[in-house]
Amino acid sequence: MAIRLIRRAALFLLTLLVASIVVFAMLSILPGDVARTMLGVQATPETVAALRRELGLDRPLVVRYLEWVGGLVHGDLGTSYVTHQPIAGEVSDHLQVSLILVISGMIIAVCVAMPVGVFAAYRQGRIAGAVLSALSQLAVAVPGFLAGLLLVIVFAVTLHWLPASGWVAPIEGIGGFLRHLLMPALSLGLIQGAILSRYVRSAVLDIMREDFMRTARSKGLTPFRALVRHGLRNALIPVLTVTGIEMAALFVGAIVIESVFVVPGIGSLLVQAVQNRDLIEIQAIVMVIVAIVLVINLLVDLLYAAIDPRLRSTR
């Protein structure tokens, strides 16, 4: 167990290092210049060059990379070129909002996927199962932002039930917070829920064919009770893997959804940073997202052991 943890930690750090090199290299070949973008169409080339010098962008790539990574090791994400403020504070502010959004989306996704997937599997071959299956297939094909726009048109523009966009922090009023959270969370959660329900369905179908399920039935349990008592826990392992992967997808999906709903999350911050070509801020945000995804993967790995006792002793 200890060796496994050490190996996982080493792999985690190595992945971060490689990611930092890739991110830095990719951004350095990205066309567009923060100085020109900041100064616009009226600034003279001399002014732009002066600003580049001021920001230290005229120094060699290797120097800039080492300086950046050196800062990261000390937990310093750097100072934004555009806002002149420490990036760490901005990232942590926006990250909290994204976490709320992603976790709410995940909860909605699981709440939708579990009953729908189980029911579709349980009713496989009958009309209700086929209809559910087809509906989830349809939802999988809908992009999150489209779902968001449709929700806005129905619930904000037509019915006036919910605000079309914006964000209220929980301490500023829990009612307003929930009203603003609902639509972005739904547009993230429903689509992911549809995807997840496909996996739940096939996992449950696999389990229902297992020998121990037949044993459970033969000792007198109804098919439904057998599924609840013995089937679901086993079906959970593949589902959990997918959920972990989907957490990453949710973070990426949140970037678009945050723009649609003007939610001040990490995605909105990233979009602004890219538009301003605030390279140092883009690097920081991407690295934070990479780290989060790696941590999620690690947690999923560890959770396997919690759910399936067989995995605890091995390796």
Next chain:
Amino acid sequence: MSKPRSAEVRLSAWRRVRLLAGPLLAGLVLLAAACSAGAGDNAPAGNSTGADNQSLQVGLGAAPANLDMTQTAGAAIPQALMYNVYQGLVKLDGQAKVQPLLAKSWTISQDRLTYDFTLQSGVKFSNGDPFTADNVKFSLDRVPKWKANTPSYLAAIKSVEVVSDTEVKITLSEPDNNLLFWLAGPLGAMFDPKAVDDLANTAVGTGPFVLDRYNRGESLILKRNDSYWGPKAKLSQVTLRYYSDANGPVNALRSGDIDAVYQSQAADQVKQFQSQQDRFTVEIGTTQGITVMSMNPGRAPFNDRRVRLAIVYGVDRNAINTASTNGLGKVLGAPVPPTDPWYTDLANKYPYDPAKAKQLLAQAGKTHLSVDFTVPNLPYCQTIAQVVKSDLAKIGVTANLHTQEFPAVWLDKTFTQKDYDLTVINHVEARNIVNYGNPDYYWNYDNPQVRKLLDEAAAAPGDAPYAADMKKVVDILVHDVPADWLYNAPNIVITKKSVSGITANDNGVSLDLTNASNPT
């Protein structure tokens, strides 16, 4: 039979709770920690009733990158801060005419080299510091340090002299008829020397509002300046909300989240709002912008005037205006917005005439032409490019469209490296016609006669001779056609019925909320 089973169920339920307790607890802790996440970007819950407690929420497009207009370009910063937080000696009204502000009055010497300003007295910055002639000298002396917003526009200023607390003398090295116009813009903003250390994040001015906070990319909140030197603002709080797509603000207006949309890009939805006259007011004003389709005169094939003229004849500007602004814009024929004193309607100077275009191309020996059209990834540019492409196909010109991300990539490739045949962008900077006098600009237009005339115009004795000289510049440009000047973008302002005091015309400097009100 039933008893043991229910005990078993209870036990397994308890086990399940235990299994879930860990993650649940972790989640709760996380949520508690995130309770203040994103705090501060919403309006107060209190309703705005009575003249003293009105509030206004305005939906806008692009957000300020930061708050420092001395170092960062972009119309969004002065749009929010000028006249509302920062003030200058003079300001532009809705007709883009110069009006007094911190200067009560001024006189201009006979040789047009000396400007004597008399200042308002009793003016204070929002931090309590007094505003005097010293601040004028401090602020204008600081302009050469600006990197953005074209500090060279005030390059004619030789010296700023403090005559008394309320009197200032500005001496020029050469006459400049644009001086007051530029002093009414961001360059003329008056600063407190004690409050310029962190302009990217703070703003201290003499205006009717004070900056409460800026939630970058989302909203900027202004509060009424209760110690303002002039008539107090009617609005106690203003929230400017920024949206990245055109439908965001109009949807927010419909659902009642905001009270007004300024510079709406949703031209296709104007009719819908106009049909709801009981709820909304729609006004269509002008802007300072010129949508310019530049034809790089520095290289083939557009180094031939006949080819450029063929494009101008071969592209239907009315169709473009319809496609891009639903016909709400003003079709142009010269780089002059309708509010400039030297504006004349030249929309029909070169009417749409594909036959004439083909004839000109034949004369130039360019019957099968292929050009690279670099198009910013902005919706209106993409729309224009499609119309232009199909129009040009009809006269035997193939336009190869290359989409470039705006601003970063377009600024890098097309603007800085001047690597383009055709490109299009809405130039929102006021009086950008002067850039035709700069051969290094990406317009690549080099005509000594234009440069000479622009200099003469700047020194002309008075407003009328100035406008007359500028008209001569326009005549030459319209003859040379270094670009096809497509249309003046409309300023679409949609508000709730209760909102008043927002000027429909965009003066290119600011969304002036000094006189706005929203009694509900």
